[in-house]
Amino acid sequence: MISRPDEVASPTVRPRLLVAARVVPAPGEPAIAPGAVLVDGPTIAAVGPPDALAAARPDAERVDLAGATLVPGLVNVHVHLAFEPERDPVTPPPERPTPDLAAAVARNALRLLDEGVTTARDLGDRDGVVAAWRASGAPGPRVLTSRTPLTSPGGHCWFLGGEVRGDVRDAVRHRADQGADWIKVMAGGGMLTPSSPRPWESQFDDAALAALLAAAREVGLPVAAHAHGTATMAACARAGVDTIEHGGWLAGPGPSPGAAPATDPRPEVADAIAASGAVLVPTRARGWRTWPPEADRDGLLARLAWNASRGIRMVVGTDAGAGPGVFDDVVDTLTLYRAAGFPDAAVLAMATTEAAAVLGLADRIGRLAPGYAADVLAVDGDPTRDVEALRRLRLVVAAGRAHLPRA
Numbered sequence: 001m002i003s004r005p006d007e008v009a010s011p012t013v014r015p016r017l018l019v020a021a022r023v024v025p026a027p028g029e030p031a032i033a034p035g036a037v038l039v040d041g042p043t044i045a046a047v048g049p050p051d052a053l054a055a056a057r058p059d060a061e062r063v064d065l066a067g068a069t070l071v072p073g074l075v076n077v078h079v080h081l082a083f084e085p086e087r088d089p090v091t092p093p094p095e096r097p098t099p100d101l102a103a104a105v106a107r108n109a110l111r112l113l114d115e116g117v118t119t120a121r122d123l124g125d126r127d128g129v130v131a132a133w134r135a136s137g138a139p140g141p142r143v144l145t146s147r148t149p150l151t152s153p154g155g156h157c158w159f160l161g162g163e164v165r166g167d168v169r170d171a172v173r174h175r176a177d178q179g180a181d182w183i184k185v186m187a188g189g190g191m192l193t194p195s196s197p198r199p200w201e202s203q204f205d206d207a208a209l210a211a212l213l214a215a216a217r218e219v220g221l222p223v224a225a226h227a228h229g230t231a232t233m234a235a236c237a238r239a240g241v242d243t244i245e246h247g248g249w250l251a252g253p254g255p256s257p258g259a260a261p262a263t264d265p266r267p268e269v270a271d272a273i274a275a276s277g278a279v280l281v282p283t284r285a286r287g288w289r290t291w292p293p294e295a296d297r298d299g300l301l302a303r304l305a306w307n308a309s310r311g312i313r314m315v316v317g318t319d320a321g322a323g324p325g326v327f328d329d330v331v332d333t334l335t336l337y338r339a340a341g342f343p344d345a346a347v348l349a350m351a352t353t354e355a356a357a358v359l360g361l362a363d364r365i366g367r368l369a370p371g372y373a374a375d376v377l378a379v380d381g382d383p384t385r386d387v388e389a390l391r392r393l394r395l396v397v398a399a400g401r402a403h404l405p406r407a
């Protein structure tokens, strides 16, 4: 379902041996120093000491990356490639012509590569522009798409065209027929749609969510649920969704206009989420270092740490394209988790191995190993000790294709 033209090996391209100071096969695993990765077409053929790999494959073209660390390409599990809030502050204007959205997808796909993201999950576009981009074989990361999110009539992001006016099961089957990789449901209200329920309110009752999940399981698709509110998060855990997006534990309006909404992180809901296996994708991060006091940064950091302490799995998604999310902030999001007390290697895992598992791709991406996709970053420094090193990308290889990030 995610095959791309560039994943077909070309016999005319010589294998390349990427040689670096160290190779981190996966965050938390011992590094190979010095190390090398042999890239053959779209796939990794071998990982190991440079001399041994060079001797085994003398035909390989050697690429010297002195001083660099090789790590797996990053995975961003929540993006909106079709939207560009920095170009269009009113996000996303429903009247924007489809060709504009398609052009944005192509631009943003390259921006993801620039920041080392070699796999992304798009959780909402319009008119199938992401799927069309993918089918074109244009350069960019591997992308999974939910197409247009399902929402209630007049609900969050209704203007994208995903209002469910009949049987929710038919809406799910329609997305499956369109080739969606995930079902995205706006289980709660959102910030971007003033007319919709408030962010802490739910848009679907338990019966509707259960029917949606049953239909998704029938067509073999996982479900991502937009849920800001504690009550909505609880409903998502009861329904058995696969990922809860945002998950901010919101409970009501803030104490004053402009202040962050009130939060209510409930232990019993956290335990239900952990027990259900649903993975949380907190997306609120951009520019967190310079937030004003009323934005409640300390509260956010405390809740992220608390989520983990209750056993909730979390992976990295930035909501790039929607609201305040932009396409050059993935490291900003990683540093937020570090500020919340997560070790650097654990943070890197949330954007590689852990995220790959959430996407059902644990046997193909998120790790440097033979048979895995050749998604490789060469970084100055060691991101398992300092994730900020990911700002110093020297080379991005995506499915075997080399991409030099723009400075």
Ligand SMILES: [Zn+2]
Pocket (backbone or CB within 6 Å): 078, 079, 080, 123, 124, 319, 322
């Ligand atoms: Zn989103």
